[in-house]
Amino acid sequence: MTWDDGTAYLEEMAPGVFAYVQPDGGWMVNNCGVITDAAGDAVVVDTTSTERRNRAFLAEVAGVSARDPRIAVNTHAHPDHTYGNGFLPPATTIIGHHLCRAGVLRAGLAATHELPADYGDLVVRPPDVTIDSDLTLHLADFPVELKVMGPAHSTNDVGVWLPEQRVMFAGDLAFSGGHPIFMEGSMLGFRAATRRLRDLAPEVLLPGHGPVCRGDDVARVLDELEAYVEWISGVATSSYDAGLSPLEAAQKALSDSPYRDLPESERVVCNLHRAYAELTDHVPTGPLNIPSLWPEMVALNGGRPIETHA
Numbered sequence: 001m002t003w004d005d006g007t008a009y010l011e012e013m014a015p016g017v018f019a020y021v022q023p024d025g026g027w028m029v030n031n032c033g034v035i036t037d038a039a040g041d042a043v044v045v046d047t048t049s050t051e052r053r054n055r056a057f058l059a060e061v062a063g064v065s066a067r068d069p070r071i072a073v074n075t076h077a078h079p080d081h082t083y084g085n086g087f088l089p090p091a092t093t094i095i096g097h098h099l100c101r102a103g104v105l106r107a108g109l110a111a112t113h114e115l116p117a118d119y120g121d122l123v124v125r126p127p128d129v130t131i132d133s134d135l136t137l138h139l140a141d142f143p144v145e146l147k148v149m150g151p152a153h154s155t156n157d158v159g160v161w162l163p164e165q166r167v168m169f170a171g172d173l174a175f176s177g178g179h180p181i182f183m184e185g186s187m188l189g190f191r192a193a194t195r196r197l198r199d200l201a202p203e204v205l206l207p208g209h210g211p212v213c214r215g216d217d218v219a220r221v222l223d224e225l226e227a228y229v230e231w232i233s234g235v236a237t238s239s240y241d242a243g244l245s246p247l248e249a250a251q252k253a254l255s256d257s258p259y260r261d262l263p264e265s266e267r268v269v270c271n272l273h274r275a276y277a278e279l280t281d282h283v284p285t286g287p288l289n290i291p292s293l294w295p296e297m298v299a300l301n302g303g304r305p306i307e308t309h310a
């Protein structure tokens, strides 16, 4: 199966190292992964948003590993990447940043109301083991490095890096084919994370949303992400000087933007709020003092509700 089929599929990125790719990659439709070693053990990277999607993912995991996953890593707290934690076997240890655990517990199931879908019977389960600096998992025949790379997309981003295979599970530090979003993290941190990803020189990179990137496509996607941050930063600087609100700035910028036709363009207003905060208050990662960005995203979306295909 491929991205264009529209159904989720397992794609081998290196021997025994798999992406679980979910089209269309929009809101609440994320990618996961599974890493298997010579002893038959498995490490899962992220879960997904609904019961149906998680059961399908875990069935694929069972098909490539000898027993239940020993470890699951959450790349960050967002619900599309963590709602399936509750479907993991109880003995599977979940590892994430300490702010990931706090974020999962704080958010609960609120997103099921913001983005309605058939979520099934979700049970909130945060990481059991938390980190605030890099950690290496030593599997039977190779290491897996958990790299703390936030604040960037969120406050608690962790990249899962396989140095021997040169495979990177980037979580939402990378998007392919849709707008990135760094409202809950840091614009400047997102740019720094992009540079760190480039410095590691992955041969294969799995974005949090979008198809697997290989070879020259990795650098191309990272270049595009960096260019996107430059674009947001430029829009923010000129729009703030012109006295525009983030929503006014987003509406004006998107009308003749190179990103106008990229899916999830409503995220521009979110990114501009973060950019304004960084360009004016120099508080790179504090929570934004906005009750809800959904009405502004709907306005930017021409009044149409933001939908998920989860």
Ligand SMILES: [Zn+2]
Pocket: 076, 078, 153, 154, 172, 208
């Ligand atoms: Zn996310």
